[in-house]
Amino acid sequence: MDFIIDAADFSLPDTFDCGQCFRWAARPDGSYTGVASGRALTVKKEGSSLILKGCSEKDFRGIWEDYFDLKRDYSAIRKSVCINPVMREAVAFGGGIKLLRQEFFETLISFIISQQSNIPRIKGTVSRLCARYGRAFESFGNQYFAFPDPETLASQKVADFEELGAGYRAKYILSAARAVADGEISASELEKLPTAEARKRLLTLFGVGDKVCDCVLLFSLGKHDLFPADVWIRRVMQERFLTETAKASGEDLFGGYSGFAQQYLFYWRRNALRP
DNA sequence: CACCAGGCAAGCC
DNA sequence: GGCTTGCATGGT
Numbered sequence: 001m002d003f004i005i006d007a008a009d010f011s012l013p014d015t016f017d018c019g020q021c022f023r024w025a026a027r028p029d030g031s032y033t034g035v036a037s038g039r040a041l042t043v044k045k046e047g048s049s050l051i052l053k054g055c056s057e058k059d060f061r062g063i064w065e066d067y068f069d070l071k072r073d074y075s076a077i078r079k080s081v082c083i084n085p086v087m088r089e090a091v092a093f094g095g096g097i098k099l100l101r102q103e104f105f106e107t108l109i110s111f112i113i114s115q116q117s118n119i120p121r122i123k124g125t126v127s128r129l130c131a132r133y134g135r136a137f138e139s140f141g142n143q144y145f146a147f148p149d150p151e152t153l154a155s156q157k158v159a160d161f162e163e164l165g166a167g168y169r170a171k172y173i174l175s176a177a178r179a180v181a182d183g184e185i186s187a188s189e190l191e192k193l194p195t196a197e198a199r200k201r202l203l204t205l206f207g208v209g210d211k212v213c214d215c216v217l218l219f220s221l222g223k224h225d226l227f228p229a230d231v232w233i234r235r236v237m238q239e240r241f242l243t244e245t246a247k248a249s250g251e252d253l254f255g256g257y258s259g260f261a262q263q264y265l266f267y268w269r270r271n272a273l274r275p
Numbered sequence: 276c277a278c279c280a281g282g283c284a285a286g287c288c
Numbered sequence: 289g290g291c292t293t294g295c296a297t298g299g300t
């Protein structure tokens with residue numbers, strides 16, 4: 001059976017195409033299929049209804065409601081970040097974004113892979129990583145792969161990740177997987193820390209700099225007071241906010257809603273303002 | 276076919 | 289401490 005709820009302000013394309021996740025794909029009928037927490041799901045919007053195909057209420061309450069961040073009042077967030085005409089335009093374009101609560105290890109490895117790459121390529125590398133090292137399972141007659149365990153990745157070699165097309169990031173993947181598998185760093189530990197301390201801890205990992213660190217904390221641990229600054233964000237901040245210190249000024253302008261503002265700006269600059 | 280991509284570590288000063 | 293450079297490789 002399907003599980004259906006009203007989610008008028010939830011846009012699937014805004015949410016899945018805004019660059020926060022790499023494992024959801026559109027289908028011809030407008031639905032999206034993806035894998036998270038070791039489960040596959042197909043979702044579709046019909047009017048203001050969100051349809052979770054073949055999903056029980058138990059799985060919705062236990063997994064997907066939090067994953068899609070459906071308990072949060074986004075109308076208050078949109079209002080709060082609309083501090084100027086630029087933000088109003090960005091929110092008008094991508095106001096249907098939900099910040100997904102993704103698994104820590106998957107987010108860490110995915111954003112290590114993301115550095116100095118582009119979204120189509122990132123999706124390909126992550127997909128090959130899962131197909132090779134993730135647990136295979138079946139759902140409604142289709143085969144899917146869970147994101148690999150830290151222990152599984154930690155026992156591979158750098159060359160194995162180079163084969164997937166990870167390039168020079170291969171050594172970072174192995175090193176980060178070992179750090180998590182060895183318990184050197186964990187989601188539960190970082191979750192409890194204030195943002196600044198969590199950043200310091202995560203930045204000790206080889207291959208994790210400011211940008212990857214902020215994305216992991218924002219997209220997997222709900223540290224919404226971060227404003228990850230990549231080339232697109234620097235670009236849009238320079239063009240529209242007349243500043244070169246994108247990260248600092250973003251967090252200054254938006255405070256606890258920085259992560260939401262950053263996603264609206266990133267999605268708008270990349271998908272609406274392309275030459 | 277050049278150029279770019281959700282940057283980073285290492286090596287300089 | 290901040291600034292510069294090399295890095296792998298697929299997408300456009």
